[in-house]
Amino acid sequence: MLVARGSKLTASPNFAQNSNMALPVIGKKAPVFKGVDQNGKKLSLTDFKRQKVVLYFYPHDNTPTCTVQACNLRDNYALLKKKGFQVIGVSSDDVKSHKKFETKHQLPFPLLADEDLKIHEQYGVWQLKKFMGKEFMGTIRTTFLIDENGKIKNIIQKPASKKHAEEVLAAWGE
Secondary structure (H helix, E strand, O other): EEEEEOEEEEEEEOHHHHHHOOOOOOOOOOOOOOEEEOOOOOEEEHOOOOEEEEEEEEOOOOOOOHHHHHHHHOOHHHHHOOOOOEEEEEEEOOOHHHHHHHHHHHHOOOOEEEEHHHHHHHHHOOEEEOOOEEEEEEEEEEEEEEEOOOEEEEEEEEEOOHHHHHHHOOOOOO
16 A cells, blocks of 8 residues: 655555544544644644644645645634634644745744654544556545534535635535
């Protein structure tokens, strides 16, 4: 089995255990994640107690669709913050890649580097993908809305990258 890592496809040692992961359940506690952002700062879900969290998973920094999605959230960040949302991006890219992505696109929110895929696995978004006849493991673009009590409020699967902030507000009932 192949794994998408940056622009390379490599063998996946964890295919069997990762292929049947389930998403967290709406209304249940969100898995508590821990990670490092583009500035080397350690972050955890517990750092955002009593806040609404938009936790979005995307495949890779500086790819066309991921850039559109991040820039849509950036362009609507003031509105999202005004409504009480904390935006956090997660991909399997490293801290250095995230820093370049943040700087190039002036992103105002943290991007967690999940190179070991622990957060992906907790949220069930590291799954089998197919592209041009090849199967590989990769990130399924998904956004989790986590309420002030740490529960999954809603899940946006296959978000419309150009209108992602609108989807977040609509899914929250704003």
